[in-house]
Amino acid sequence: MDPSSQKIKELEVMVAEVIEETPETTTLVLFTGNDTLNYKPGHFLTISPHQFPGLQRWVSYLEDIKGKKEPGRAYSLASSPDEKYLAITVKEERYISNNTPYPPLLSPILAKRTRAGSRMVITGFTGPYTMPDExxxxxxxxxxxxxxxxxxxxxxxxxxxxxxxxxxxxxxxxxxxxxxxxxxxxxxxxxxxxxxxxxxxxxxxxxxxxxxxxxxxxxxxxxxxxxxxxxxxxxxxxxxxxxxxxxxxxxxxxxxxxxxxxxxxxxxxxxxxxxxxxxxxxxxxxx
Ligand SMILES: Cc1cc2nc3c(=O)[nH]c(=O)nc-3n(C[C@H](O)[C@H](O)[C@H](O)COP(=O)(O)OP(=O)(O)OC[C@H]3O[C@@H](n4cnc5c(N)ncnc54)[C@H](O)[C@@H]3O)c2cc1C
Missing domain, CATH: 3.40.50.80 (Nucleotide-binding domain of ferredoxin-NADP reductase (FNR) module)
Structure with missing residues (x-):
């Protein structure tokens, strides 16, 4: 199937491997079972912070003070479609006093607190940062x-x-x-x-x-x-x-x-x- 004609869908994935790329950055290798993975190099997926029980109080608090629902965060695929597994590479964002408006919500969990074997739901795949055929x-x-x-x-x-x-x-x-x-x-x-x-x-x-x-x-x-x-x-x-x-x-x-x-x-x-x-x-x- 042409990846551009694929509908966005939710997939439950299991973290197969956690690779520390740099002190701030971690690659999560994601196992998707038998789902067909139609994506283009350059596409991203999104991960909703609402699904993590450990984040529930933070999500509610941030939604109260921001006055809007916390959206899913986008992560580009680090893997490419010729590889067996999906992978994302996440940089832990930091809270800097008097500079960052709100404490970063999802990236610290993904980059520093996700273990092999954990499960999560991802939504994908889309994005304009892809190479036109011509x-x-x-x-x-x-x-x-x-x-x-x-x-x-x-x-x-x-x-x-x-x-x-x-x-x-x-x-x-x-x-x-x-x-x-x-x-x-x-x-x-x-x-x-x-x-x-x-x-x-x-x-x-x-x-x-x-x-x-x-x-x-x-x-x-x-x-x-x-x-x-x-x-x-x-x-x-x-x-x-x-x-x-x-x-x-x-x-x-x-x-x-x-x-x-x-x-x-x-x-x-x-x-x-x-x-x-x-x-x-x-x-x-x-x-
Ligand atoms: C297309 C795309 C691809 C991306 N790919 C990657 C990737 O491969 N690796 C990676 O590490 N990161 C990537 N990011 C960044 C990622 O989506 C997150 O923004 C980042 O991980 C920080 O998320 P957080 O929840 O930790 O921080 P948070 O600060 O909680 O969340 C960041 C979100 O808050 C919003 N925001 C910022 N300031 C305010 C404000 N004052 N009021 C209300 N909302 C605000 C931002 O728009 C953003 O959606 C990508 C972003 C985009 C758009």
């Missing part, structure tokens, strides 16, 4: 510009395309705070080793600079984008990472404050300046 023939190269857990959908897209198709090249420009935060470091290095002519990774660290030649230091700048995208006419881009959310924009508008540029905002400005047409950019914001 990109296979229209472009020579796909550049992925990601930050933090924004790597997850691109990881699925990259490994699936490298394994299942033969032509496209992929370059990943990946921003993390420090080296130990780099998600999928070994898996990405292994893909580079297996597909040396089709895949390369440029890791950048915003809060660490040192002698380690595997990493560049600093943010992803316009200069770095133009170094990587030498032929904007022949390149399509996936960009995924933090952006200002609707509440931050609303609060800034009300107080008259100017928000500092977000990761996604800066990347899109940089891509525009070096001549990458908006129609050739797929973007996803986790803010």
């Amino acid at each position: 990109w296979q023939t229209k472009f020579e190269e796909i550049v992925h510009v990601c930050a933090g857990s924004g790597i997850v959908p691109s990881f699925s897209i990259i490994k699936h395309d490298l394994r299942m198709n033969e032509s496209l090249k992929h370059t990943l420009v990946y921003s993390s705070k420090v080296a130990e935060d780099v998600i999928f470091f070994n898996q990405l290095a292994e893909l580079e080793r297996i597909f040396p002519d089709r895949f390369r990774v440029i890791n950048t660290l915003t809060r660490e600079s040192g002698a380690d030649k595997r990493f560049r230091s600093g943010r992803i700048t316009r200069e770095l984008l133009s170094e990587v995208i030498t032929n904007p006419e022949n390149t399509a881009v996936f960009a995924c990472g933090p952006d200002h959310n609707i509440w931050q924009k609303r609060a800034a508008k009300e107080s008259g404050a100017t928000l500092p540029p977000s990761f996604l905002g800066s990347v899109l400005t940089g891509l525009d300046e070096i001549g990458v047409d908006k129609k050739r950019i797929k973007k996803e914001s986790y803010g």
Whole structure:
């Protein structure tokens, strides 16, 4: 079946494996029984916080003070459709005093308190961050510009395309705070080793600079984008990472404050300046 024609459905899954990727990030490998899994690389699933008995008091309290029902949280698939199991990779969000509006609800449970054998209900699969079929023939190269857990959908897209198709090249420009935060470091290095002519990774660290030649230091700048995208006419881009959310924009508008540029905002400005047409950019914001 064409995955885009598939109806969204609920599935009960069992956590088959819990993999600590970085100190803040955990992959949950999900066993779905005999259900057919029709999804595209780049799709996400959602998980409702209402189903976890340990969260019930928190959910009720947050719904009271926010004045609305807590929605399901979206998680991109870290697995790809050619793999046997589903997987998601969750970063534990933190509560920062005087900064975070409410304590994060679901990610701490998924990233730090979920054990193999636990069960949960997921809803999937959907999302616009997928590769259009025509990109296979229209472009020579796909550049992925990601930050933090924004790597997850691109990881699925990259490994699936490298394994299942033969032509496209992929370059990943990946921003993390420090080296130990780099998600999928070994898996990405292994893909580079297996597909040396089709895949390369440029890791950048915003809060660490040192002698380690595997990493560049600093943010992803316009200069770095133009170094990587030498032929904007022949390149399509996936960009995924933090952006200002609707509440931050609303609060800034009300107080008259100017928000500092977000990761996604800066990347899109940089891509525009070096001549990458908006129609050739797929973007996803986790803010
Ligand atoms: C398409 C998509 C894919 C994603 N994929 C991943 C992934 O692969 N890995 C990952 O770690 N994360 C991913 N996320 C982020 C994830 O959905 C959660 O937002 C994150 O895990 C934090 O959830 P939480 O319940 O811990 O935090 P919470 O802060 O409790 O929940 C975050 C939710 O609160 C909402 N919110 C924020 N501020 C306010 C406010 N002031 N008032 C009311 N509501 C507010 C946000 O819109 C968001 O829906 C993705 C997000 C999207 C949209």
